[in-house]
Amino acid sequence: xxxxxxxxxxxxxxxxxxxxxxxxxxxxxxxxxxxxxxxxxxxxxxxxxxxxxxxxxxxxxxxxxxxxxxxxxxxxxxxxxxxxxxxxxxxxxxxxxxxxxxxxxxxxxxxxxxxxxxxxxxxxxxxxxxxxxxxxxxxxxxxxxxxxxxxxxxxxxxxxxxxxxxxxxxxxxxxxxxxxxxxxxxxxxxxxxxxxxxxxxxxxxxxxxxxxxxxxxxxxxxxxxxxxxxxxxxxxxxxxxxxxxxxxxxxxxxxxxxxxxxxxxxxxxxxxxxxxxxxxxxxxxxxxxxxxxxxxxxxxxxxxxxxxxxxxxxxxxxxxxxxxxxxxxxxxxxxxxxxxxxxxxxxxxxxxxxxxxxxxxxxxxxxxxxxxxxxxxxxxxxxxxxxxxxxxxxxxxxxxxxxxxxxxxxxxxxxxxxxxxxxxxxxxxxxxxxxxxxxxxxxxxxxxxxxxxxxxxxxxxxxxxxxxxxxxxxxxxxxxxxxxxxxxxxxxxxxxxxxxxxxxxxxxxxxxxxxxxxxxxxxxxxxxxxxxxxxxxxxxxxxxxxxxxxxxxxxxxxxxxxxxxxxxxxxxxxxxxxxxxxxxxxxxxxxxxxxxxxxxxxxxxxxxxxxxxxxxxxxxxxxxxxxxxxxxxxxxxxxxxxxxxxxxxxx
RNA sequence: GCCGACAUAGCUCAGCCGGUAGAGCAGCGCUUUCGUAAAGCGCAGGUCGUCGGUUCAAGUCCGACUGUCGGCUCCA
Numbered sequence: 001x002x003x004x005x006x007x008x009x010x011x012x013x014x015x016x017x018x019x020x021x022x023x024x025x026x027x028x029x030x031x032x033x034x035x036x037x038x039x040x041x042x043x044x045x046x047x048x049x050x051x052x053x054x055x056x057x058x059x060x061x062x063x064x065x066x067x068x069x070x071x072x073x074x075x076x077x078x079x080x081x082x083x084x085x086x087x088x089x090x091x092x093x094x095x096x097x098x099x100x101x102x103x104x105x106x107x108x109x110x111x112x113x114x115x116x117x118x119x120x121x122x123x124x125x126x127x128x129x130x131x132x133x134x135x136x137x138x139x140x141x142x143x144x145x146x147x148x149x150x151x152x153x154x155x156x157x158x159x160x161x162x163x164x165x166x167x168x169x170x171x172x173x174x175x176x177x178x179x180x181x182x183x184x185x186x187x188x189x190x191x192x193x194x195x196x197x198x199x200x201x202x203x204x205x206x207x208x209x210x211x212x213x214x215x216x217x218x219x220x221x222x223x224x225x226x227x228x229x230x231x232x233x234x235x236x237x238x239x240x241x242x243x244x245x246x247x248x249x250x251x252x253x254x255x256x257x258x259x260x261x262x263x264x265x266x267x268x269x270x271x272x273x274x275x276x277x278x279x280x281x282x283x284x285x286x287x288x289x290x291x292x293x294x295x296x297x298x299x300x301x302x303x304x305x306x307x308x309x310x311x312x313x314x315x316x317x318x319x320x321x322x323x324x325x326x327x328x329x330x331x332x333x334x335x336x337x338x339x340x341x342x343x344x345x346x347x348x349x350x351x352x353x354x355x356x357x358x359x360x361x362x363x364x365x366x367x368x369x370x371x372x373x374x375x376x377x378x379x380x381x382x383x384x385x386x387x388x389x390x391x392x393x394x395x396x397x398x399x400x401x402x403x404x405x406x407x408x409x410x411x412x413x414x415x416x417x418x419x420x421x422x423x424x425x426x427x428x429x430x431x432x433x434x435x436x437x438x439x440x441x442x443x444x445x446x447x448x449x450x451x452x453x454x455x456x457x458x459x460x461x462x463x464x465x466x467x468x469x470x471x472x473x474x475x476x477x478x479x480x481x482x483x484x485x486x487x488x489x490x491x492x493x494x495x496x497x498x499x500x501x502x503x504x505x506x507x508x509x510x511x512x513x514x515x516x517x518x519x520x521x522x523x524x525x526x527x528x529x530x531x532x533x534x535x536x537x538x539x540x541x542x543x544x545x546x547x548x549x550x551x552x553x554x555x556x557x558x559x560x561x562x563x564x565x566x567x568x569x570x571x572x573x574x575x576x577x578x579x580x581x582x583x584x585x586x587x588x589x590x591x592x593x594x595x596x597x598x599x600x601x602x603x604x605x606x607x608x609x610x611x612x613x614x615x616x617x618x619x620x621x622x623x624x625x626x627x628x629x630x631x632x633x634x635x636x637x638x639x640x641x642x643x644x645x646x647x648x649x650x651x
Numbered sequence: 652g653c654c655g656a657c658a659u660a661g662c663u664c665a666g667c668c669g670g671u672a673g674a675g676c677a678g679c680g681c682u683u684u685c686g687u688a689a690a691g692c693g694c695a696g697g698u699c700g701u702c703g704g705u706u707c708a709a710g711u712c713c714g715a716c717u718g719u720c721g722g723c724u725c726c727a
Contacts, residue, residue, distance in 0.1 A: 103726045112725085122655055123721085168727050178727070190727045209722030210654025221654055224722075256662080265718060375652065377723085561684040588684070596688035610686060620687075628687055 074106070074192055077231060081106035083143065083193045084133075084203045084229040085113045090185035091132035092117060092225070101187060102164045102213055102222050109239060110203070110228035114211050116164070117223045126205040129225070133203070140198040141182040145191060153177035153188065162188065164213060164222075202236040203229035206243075245487050251539035252381040258544055258602060260535075261382065270379040270386035272532050280552040281538075282531055286367060288419070288648075289391055289528070296412055298365040298393060303345030305369060309335035314505060315344045324372045342368035343499075343524060346394040347506045350520075355510040360520060361397035361405050367531065368392045382536030389531045395523040396508070399449060402521055406457045406479075406496060413481060413494045413527045420538065421547075421650045422483035426490065427463055429454055431477050433470030440474050442500035450498045450521075451477050475501040485541040493534065496525040544602050545624065545651045548644045555641070556598040557584045557619075560591050560610035567614040571607065571634060578638045580645075582607075595622065604651065605641065625651065 074082060085104035088111070092099050096118045104113030121129075148156060150169060156179075157166035165188045169177060180189045182197055194200065207226040213219035230236040255261045260278030267273055274282060290300060309328055312318045317325065321340060328335040339345070346364045355362070369389045378384055397405045417425055431451045432440040440447065454477055458465050465479075472478060476498035482490045499522045502508075509517040528534040538546075548554055555575065559568040565586050575582045583603075585594045591608065598606040608620035618631040632640070 101727095105725060105727090107725055114726090120655070124656085165727075172727080180727095188727055207721060208655060211723050212653075214726070215724070221723075223654070226722080269718085376718090377652065380720095558687085559684095560686055563684075588682095590683090590685050590690055592685085592687065593689055594687095599688055606687075608687065612686085622687060 078106045079192050080194060080199065080231060081111040081229045082191075083197075084200050084227060085111035086143075086180065086182070086185075086187055086189065086193065087133050087137060087197060087200050087203075088129065088205070088225060088227060089113050089115065089187055090136055090182065091129050093185055094136075095129060095132055096121075098161070100162055100164055103168075104189075107226075109230075110206070110226065112211075112224050112226045114213070114222040114224045116220070121208055121223055121225070123208055126208065126225070130203075130205045133200075133205075136183065137197045137200045139183065140196050142196055143193040144181045145193075146179050146181065147176040148179065149176060153179075156188070160186075200229075202231065202233050203227050204236065204240065242487055246489070246540070249487070249540040249543045250381075251383075251536040254539050254544040255382070255536075260539065263381070263385070268386075269376060270374060270384075272382060272385055272387070277552040278535065281546060281550050282535065284550050285528075285531065285534070289367070289416075292412055292415060293363075293365045293393070296363070296408060298363040301346060301349055301364050301366040301368075303342060303348075303366060303368060304339070305371070306336040306338055307344060309337055311344055312337050315347075315502065316505060317341070317344075324374075326371060326373055338371040339368075340370050340372045342366055342370060342390060342392045343394060343502060344506075346392075347502060347508065347522075350394075350396055350508060351506065355396075355520075357398065357510050357512045357518070360510060361395055361401050363393060363395045363405075365391075365393035382532045382539075385532050388533065390526050391528045391531065391534075393525050395525070396503075396510075396520040397523070398510075398518070399521060402450070402523075403453050403457055405523060406454060407460070409496045409523065409525050409527075410457060410461060410463070410479070413496075416527055417483055417493075419648055421541065422485065424484040426482045426484070427458060427465035428468050428471070428480045428482075429458060429465045429477070430468040430471035430473070430480065432472045436470070440472065442476070446500055446521075447477070450500075454479055454496075454498075473497060475499050485537065486543070489540075491537050493529050493537075494525070494527050495529075496523065498522070499524055542651070545604075546602075547648060547650050548604050548641060549648045551604050552581065553583050553601075553603050554581045554645075555583075555605035555607050556594075556601075556603045557582055558591055558594045558598070558606055558608045559584075559586060560608065562586070562588075564609050564611070564614055568609050571609060571619055574634060575638060575641075578642060580638065580641055599624065605637075607637065 082105065085106065089101055089104055092113075092115060093101075098118045100116040102114035102116070104111065150172070153169055154166055157163065157169065168188070177188060178190050180187055180191055180193055205225060205227045209224050209226070210221045211224040212221050228236065228239055230239060255278070258277055259275045260281070261275055262273040263269070263271065264273075293300065306329065309318070312321075312325070317340065318337075325340050326338045328337050345368075346366070349364055350362060367389050369387060371387045374384060374386050379386070395405050395409070417423070429451075431454075432447055437444065437447070455467075458479070478495055478497035480492055480496075481494035482492045484490055503519050503522050508520055508522070510520055512518045546552075557568045557572055559565045565584075568584055568586065572582050572584050585598070587594060589597075595606050595608075602624065604624050606622040606624075608622060610620070613619050613631060616631070618633050619637055621629040621632050621637055623629055
């Protein structure tokens with residue numbers, strides 16, 4: 001596979017500009033809830049266990065495990081989860097004799113174990129396995145550790161048919177091999193483990209799936225059973241409740257119910273049809289986005305959806321990115337390809353004529369629609385699609401203005417997080433591997449400058465960040481930002497990346513004060529990622545309850561009976577004139593039913609008018625989540641709503 | 652693509668051991684004009700994902716295909 005070759009060539013997965021944030025991440029970033037990969041907010045925080053709760057057996061001597069195969073230091077909670085994985089393995093071993101075991105690590109919120117089980121296992125089998133686990137846990141077996149020499153360990157593998165474990169041994173250069181035994185079950189395992197199985201109480205098996213041995217699709221596929229595990233019942237319950245909450249907020253479900261968007265096979269898998277309600281919200285987001293960019297000196301671009309094959313040669317996409325691109329299209333004998341990124345066009349705009357240092361920095365922004373091939377199995381609602389619109393921008397600047405430009409990117413990003421109600425976020429600074437500079441393109445000078453500038457910009461703003469050594473793209477370092485949503489899940493939105501290759505490839509230049517050509521520095525950035533994915537995140541973040549400024553329908557007018565329809569129309573006209581989006585529901589159902597309908601459609605305001613209101617020129621205001629607020633003067637309601645829109649207030 | 656599960660009306664779902672398809676909601680019509688989350692009656696709506704097989708008989712059993720969902724990064 002080409003990507004495999006690229007990985008080899010670059011020593012890391014090939015990541016193209018902006019690739020990382022939008023659709024290229026594993027589903028871990030995209031649907032963290034489903035895999036338990038979201039970060040807990042304080043109420044889900046996992047306090048460390050006290051030492052007495054979980055006993056971690058230290059290695060018997062420092063030399064027992066050599067080099068990188070020394071056992072990891074596991075926290076008490078990680079140890080607990082790791083032991084749960086082994087408890088599960090023992091349960092499976094009892095229920096399905098002959099099962100061969102792969103690996104069973106702790107993961108965020110729980111654990112999994114990859115196993116070659118003697119028969120197919122489905123979710124219906126999980127309760128049975130879980131029951132067996134509890135039974136074993138209750139018998140309070142001791143987890144006993146022992147060691148074998150490599151040869152002995154291999155004999156053990158041979159005798160017990162544990163061929164995967166034998167493979168693991170093959171990868172261990174030296175030292176004794178560690179085993180753990182509880183009851184009749186022995187597993188080759190580095191540990192550490194809790195001391196008694198009775199410590200393992202608060203867990204639940206959640207999913208079963210296939211997973212390739214060692215993550216390689218050329219290897220046999222094992223059955224992976226996932227579980228979640230916590231140290232207290234309360235935490236487990238909170239976690240399960242949160243999973244339920246996530247299901248309630250599922251953007252695919254809400255998207256259908258609220259008529260936001262439609263994705264169907266008939267109109268193309270992975271291709272989004274924005275329905276009127278969703279399209280309106282998108283328009284609001286786009287208007288706001290353009291406004292913020294124009295106010296910050298960006299210039300807007302529109303670029304084509306296809307480009308000649310040769311352009312993708314020059315940009316390097318044909319060489320490095322073909323796996324994600326669609327087949328060429330023949331246009332009168334010349335080949336074109338759908339664009340997977342916008343950068344070549346923005347470069348084209350820069351190259352339109354000779355540039356002077358006086359023009360820099362140039363900031364080109366575009367809501368640019370790109371198309372990328374994604375394997376059918378990876379498509380997921382709005383979160384992973386095949387055609388999407390990036391909120392893209394490319395900034396061209398000198399090294400002197402680099403700091404200010406990067407700062408500007410962070411500022412606009414922070415403004416947007418605030419607007420959309422993401423007060424909490426996490427920042428990662430990905431830099432090159434200082435020990436292995438060869439795999440990163442560009443001079444030491446430019447890298448040092450770039451990395452220190454990125455760090456300085458974060459430091460100056462007092463933004464805490466995690467430094468990711470060696471995680472930079474081969475073409476430049478980057479800042480990634482992940483926001484925390486209403487139920488504590490983490491979503492990557494923003495990426496700000498420096499690119500040292502494209503300006504060279506396209507021979508970009510500007511004439512400096514010294515009257516000689518210079519190479520500009522190029523920044524790629526996307527703040528929201530893609531409109532599709534961001535919309536999916538917003539739907540789940542708001543649980544479908546959009547703030548008033550985004551809501552397609554802001555108020556539903558409900559006359560109590562036919563007699564008050566005329567007054568309702570007056571109210572409707574007044575509100576429309578004030579720029580509010582109102583709909584009149586003069587259906588012949590009872591008022592209670594129409595209120596219910598408005599609630600189910602998540603309309604922010606239901607305005608009830610009857611005899612009282614018509615008399616006093618008021619409306620009965622019912623605010624979603626707040627309930628009946630009583631009668632208010634028509635002007636007061638309009639003022640209140642306009643203010644709410646103005647402030648872009650959250651619901 | 653691979654592993655597992657699933658596919659019945661627009662939506663949510665029932666349909667047992669194989670005997671010839673059902674509910675609620677939504678839609679449409681009529682009645683009702685009502686004070687803060689479901690008025691009443693009626694009508695219409697389905698080649699049971701597709702193709703093939705077993706059988707007197709298939710929504711139901713078997714196989715293939717298509718699609719959807721959960722995963723396929725976490726390495727003793």
